[in-house]
Amino acid sequence: MNSSTKQKLDIQKAESSRIGQVDFNNLTFGSTFSDHMFECDYKDGEWQNPTIKPYGPLTISPGAKVFHYGQAVFEGMKAYKDDDGKVWLFRPEENFNRINKSSKRMAIPEFPKDIFFEALTELVKIDKEWVKKGLGNSLYIRPFVMATQVGVSASPSTEYKFMILMSPAQAYYTGDVKVEIAEHYSRSANGGVGAAKAAGNYGAQFFPTNLAREKGFQQVIWTDASKHEYLEEAGTMNVFFRVNDTLLTAPISDRILDGVTRKSVIALAKRDNITVEERPVSVSEIVEAAKNGNLKEIFGAGTAAVISPVSAFSYHDTVYDLEHQDNGFAMRFKKELMDIQHNRSEDPFGWRYEVL
Amino acid sequence: MNSSTKQKLDIQKAESSRIGQVDFNNLTFGSTFSDHMFECDYKDGEWQNPTIKPYGPLTISPGAKVFHYGQAVFEGMKAYKDDDGKVWLFRPEENFNRINKSSKRMAIPEFPKDIFFEALTELVKIDKEWVKKGLGNSLYIRPFVMATQVGVSASPSTEYKFMILMSPAQAYYTGDVKVEIAEHYSRSANGGVGAAKAAGNYGAQFFPTNLAREKGFQQVIWTDASKHEYLEEAGTMNVFFRVNDTLLTAPISDRILDGVTRKSVIALAKRDNITVEERPVSVSEIVEAAKNGNLKEIFGAGTAAVISPVSAFSYHDTVYDLEHQDNGFAMRFKKELMDIQHNRSEDPFGWRYEVL
Ligand SMILES: Cc1ncc(COP(=O)(O)O)c(C=O)c1O
Ligand SMILES: Cc1ncc(COP(=O)(O)O)c(C=O)c1O
Numbered sequence: 001m002n003s004s005t006k007q008k009l010d011i012q013k014a015e016s017s018r019i020g021q022v023d024f025n026n027l028t029f030g031s032t033f034s035d036h037m038f039e040c041d042y043k044d045g046e047w048q049n050p051t052i053k054p055y056g057p058l059t060i061s062p063g064a065k066v067f068h069y070g071q072a073v074f075e076g077m078k079a080y081k082d083d084d085g086k087v088w089l090f091r092p093e094e095n096f097n098r099i100n101k102s103s104k105r106m107a108i109p110e111f112p113k114d115i116f117f118e119a120l121t122e123l124v125k126i127d128k129e130w131v132k133k134g135l136g137n138s139l140y141i142r143p144f145v146m147a148t149q150v151g152v153s154a155s156p157s158t159e160y161k162f163m164i165l166m167s168p169a170q171a172y173y174t175g176d177v178k179v180e181i182a183e184h185y186s187r188s189a190n191g192g193v194g195a196a197k198a199a200g201n202y203g204a205q206f207f208p209t210n211l212a213r214e215k216g217f218q219q220v221i222w223t224d225a226s227k228h229e230y231l232e233e234a235g236t237m238n239v240f241f242r243v244n245d246t247l248l249t250a251p252i253s254d255r256i257l258d259g260v261t262r263k264s265v266i267a268l269a270k271r272d273n274i275t276v277e278e279r280p281v282s283v284s285e286i287v288e289a290a291k292n293g294n295l296k297e298i299f300g301a302g303t304a305a306v307i308s309p310v311s312a313f314s315y316h317d318t319v320y321d322l323e324h325q326d327n328g329f330a331m332r333f334k335k336e337l338m339d340i341q342h343n344r345s346e347d348p349f350g351w352r353y354e355v356l
Numbered sequence: 357m358n359s360s361t362k363q364k365l366d367i368q369k370a371e372s373s374r375i376g377q378v379d380f381n382n383l384t385f386g387s388t389f390s391d392h393m394f395e396c397d398y399k400d401g402e403w404q405n406p407t408i409k410p411y412g413p414l415t416i417s418p419g420a421k422v423f424h425y426g427q428a429v430f431e432g433m434k435a436y437k438d439d440d441g442k443v444w445l446f447r448p449e450e451n452f453n454r455i456n457k458s459s460k461r462m463a464i465p466e467f468p469k470d471i472f473f474e475a476l477t478e479l480v481k482i483d484k485e486w487v488k489k490g491l492g493n494s495l496y497i498r499p500f501v502m503a504t505q506v507g508v509s510a511s512p513s514t515e516y517k518f519m520i521l522m523s524p525a526q527a528y529y530t531g532d533v534k535v536e537i538a539e540h541y542s543r544s545a546n547g548g549v550g551a552a553k554a555a556g557n558y559g560a561q562f563f564p565t566n567l568a569r570e571k572g573f574q575q576v577i578w579t580d581a582s583k584h585e586y587l588e589e590a591g592t593m594n595v596f597f598r599v600n601d602t603l604l605t606a607p608i609s610d611r612i613l614d615g616v617t618r619k620s621v622i623a624l625a626k627r628d629n630i631t632v633e634e635r636p637v638s639v640s641e642i643v644e645a646a647k648n649g650n651l652k653e654i655f656g657a658g659t660a661a662v663i664s665p666v667s668a669f670s671y672h673d674t675v676y677d678l679e680h681q682d683n684g685f686a687m688r689f690k691k692e693l694m695d696i697q698h699n700r701s702e703d704p705f706g707w708r709y710e711v712l
Contacts, residue, residue, distance in 0.1 A: 029509045030507045031419075031506065031509070057415045058415070059414070060416060061413050062393060062413070063389060063521055065559075066555075067500060067502050067555065068428070068498070068500060068555055069555055069556075070426035070554070070555030070558065071558075072426060074424055105563055106560070106562065106563060107562035107566055142424070144423060144424060150387065151386045151387045152386035152523060153386035153660075154591060155562065165508065182547070184547050186548050188545060189545035189548060189581035190582070191538070191542035192542050192545060192548075192581065193560045198426070199424055200549075200554060200555060201556065202427075202510045203425045203462050203463075203503070203554065203556065204426070204554065205510075206463035206511065207461055207463040210463055225545035225582070226546070226582040304509075
């Protein structure tokens, strides 16, 4: 275990803010960064010098292991501002636990909880103006860790950098998405790193996702790599299938990310007495349900888009359309989740975390 | 396709060389870099400003996609100096083709051949003092590509950096290696990126390899992710099994790297009338052959160590020892390959490539 001796957080404030240059009504997701970032280095066996400083470039050797061996993990979470100007996080402990779980699988030393929470809350406080009011507006928060030791030999790094960047995100409605069910490519293997938010899992999906896009589908729903018989998850979302009034979703395994939105949807559904089955969901049963009219909805669940209804899926060159349900499960969970996140409703599960 | 309009290579020489500070008899693989490096950026749809410059740090945004999504690939090759002082590469066209194959799978634009070869040969010429004479000494060459566009949204980068670093490597003899056959973890999935030299494939192996090390095994031999029934390859080496006088090795697939050393060993074996079977090799047949004395050798084949004899493998908690064969296939192919690489023998296959 790493030293948990609390280190003093050094805070270096930017001389001026860039916020005036930002058009908050025209944000491209993930491309604008707030004034400050957090940085902490692992060296000589411990995490050192936690620092909040102005957002800016790094100086890093081209021999750093992250460039060569993809030894890197990340998280994605959001801060929300309520109508009174209070700022909230949503289940941040889940993200903290998950980044350390991801790190472990990638042979990266775990990060201390006290530094994580102090850095996270201080950073959000310092850049609180970057969190805008309004349902759906948020400040996207990206903690990540990368291997910084210089060396082009394939072995774990002895040095790492933990960082947090923040990027304002708009309420966005991209419309319902069309998805392709994977029949050839795959996202992860049994015994692989699919359950970790490892950097390389994402780059690996770009090519097959491009192929799907060329055919008119925005996302791929991955299936098991062995036989492509079972539905797993999408690129950055877990996936739910509503067959009549039952909600189906793949169980968590070492191939699937244990999504915070997924587990929140399951909790909401159970509270509302909706039957949820976490079990292998076969492509054939979903195709069958689509054919006989029992398939009512498919939707993705993830931090970035909260809930994304699926309007069509393709399998074996056939496209199966789904009617949009204004009062379906997807829209209902989306509203329930967003209301909790933005402090517009009760918080029966204790998911909100007040920053200031 | 990318523009293939030849761009002029800009060469900026270092003011002085660091070579005097390097102890060439005490090199740690991959940790010392030569005086110069190559850099070329992809922007606005083309590769631009190919430049050789002094080795040094990069200035890069912490939001660059390589840190978050592992969109990066690499190659590994070597330059050798013969006794007359001539410098050679070994089958460089294979590495060039492979990096573009890897790039394609990772949605990275391909790199133009003319710039690759000009940069590679100029770089080796400029740093020729870093290639030392002597069988086994070499200059390890690391071409790589990384996604540099700033943005924390999971989609392919629009900007990339192609680089080449070079690192002097010593003749090294690490002794025979003990390996563990993977029974739980896996390296790659059907339809995944195992056949690409994608950065994330390597970081993903560190944790299970650490577990094997703790048990006294230096490397893992990966098996198919579905059932762990078939032997695939090691972390940075393809693997050969000699059963009596037949050489067995896994066929190339989308899970396995198409190694240059592997295909060279196969060519040498065929020339020498050794039967080579490229076919799925089951764990059970190798265990069986080990038990009844027909398993004569196991060895890894890869650029870094050329050929690595295996002295023992573990499976189902049993360790199977292999006697070292001074006159076995492993040592024979190692000598044949190194003699060709260092211009100490004929080159019947036309594998050598003269740099200067
Ligand atoms: C592969 C993958 N699946 C699912 C999710 C959804 O997880 P969460 O709800 O925690 O954002 C994500 C991430 O963000 C993801 O990257
Ligand atoms: C996974 C893997 N297998 C095999 C090899 C051997 O390939 P080569 O002989 O081209 O070096 C390597 C690499 O270097 C590798 O990374």
